[in-house]
Amino acid sequence: AQSVSQHNHHVILSEAASLxxxxxxxxxxxxxxxxxxxxxxxxxxxxxxxxxxDPLVKGIKGFEAEFIKSKFSFNLRKPSVQxxxxxxxxxxxxxxxxxxKLIFGQGTELSVKP
Amino acid sequence: EAGVTQFxxxxxxxxxxxxxxxxxxxxxxxxxxxYRRVMGKEIKFLLHFVKESKQDESGMPNNRxxxxxxxxxxxTLKVQPAELEDSGVYFCASSLFGRGPDRYEQYFGPGTRxxxx
Numbered sequence: 001a002q003s004v005s006q007h008n009h010h011v012i013l014s015e016a017a018s019l020x021x022x023x024x025x026x027x028x029x030x031x032x033x034x035x036x037x038x039x040x041x042x043x044x045x046x047x048x049x050x051x052x053x054d055p056l057v058k059g060i061k062g063f064e065a066e067f068i069k070s071k072f073s074f075n076l077r078k079p080s081v082q083x084x085x086x087x088x089x090x091x092x093x094x095x096x097x098x099x100x101k102l103i104f105g106q107g108t109e110l111s112v113k114p
Numbered sequence: 115e116a117g118v119t120q121f122x123x124x125x126x127x128x129x130x131x132x133x134x135x136x137x138x139x140x141x142x143x144x145x146x147x148x149y150r151r152v153m154g155k156e157i158k159f160l161l162h163f164v165k166e167s168k169q170d171e172s173g174m175p176n177n178r179x180x181x182x183x184x185x186x187x188x189x190t191l192k193v194q195p196a197e198l199e200d201s202g203v204y205f206c207a208s209s210l211f212g213r214g215p216d217r218y219e220q221y222f223g224p225g226t227r228x229x230x231x
Contacts (some may be wrong), residue, residue, distance in 0.1 A: 004156075032215075032218045034219075036222070042224075043117075043118075043222050043223060043224040043225065044205065044207075044222035045222075046219060046221075049218070049219060051215050051218060090157065092157075094218065099145075099209065099217045099218040100162060100169075100170065101147065101159040101162055101170060101172075101173070102147075102149075102157075102159065102207075102220060103159070104149075104156045104157040104158070105156060106155070106156045107156065107157075
């Protein structure tokens with residue numbers, strides 16, 4: 001069955017701490033990978049995406065993610081978080097070369113203390 | 115360019131009533147998706163339109179849910195009759211249609227929070 005698993009439901013960090021959010025997927029085939037973010041009171045926004053090529057992708061606001069095919073993982077990282085990064089983060093996949101429906105993880109709520 | 119819009123932003127109805135949610139995709143986006151997030155759970159796919167045709171409706175929970183996209187522009191999702199377990203946030207997303215990778219990226223609306231009491 002197709003599924004996405006995010007390791008942490010709620011992460012609390014202090015400003016300037018480093019962030020790594022785990023994401024693993026189970027999917028019968030090649031995938032596109034996404035991280036979406038939902039800031040308080042706002043809609044889901046794309047943070048970064050991986051379709052093919054360099055497995056290390058850079059997104060907006062200093063975020064990056066690394067696709068490790070052998071581990072079926074797409075972890076999100078940021079070297080130094082800010083209070084404004086407080087949000088809920090969602091990992092998602094869909095079928096490579098076809099797109100279509102996204103399969104989401106459960107979401108990780110990140111709280112950054114000033 | 116206007117983003118994906120959804121109406122209403124909130125709806126509170128009683129069990130057994132009918133509710134209709136509306137989604138207006140980004141202009142020119144032929145792909146339109148509906149998703150739902152029940153509290154505490156993951157965002158789940160409901161269905162996918164390409165223009166006015168239902169491409170994939172494998173996520174629709176039951177026949178109380180009816181989605182339409184007449185004319186291939188905006189879409190409506192009707193729940194009739196609503197049950198308590200239908201409460202949640204209903205998201206709409208759209209993307210371009212074509213052969214390139216642009217079609218893989220979905221743009222989301224703000225969601226409609228539905229509460230069934």
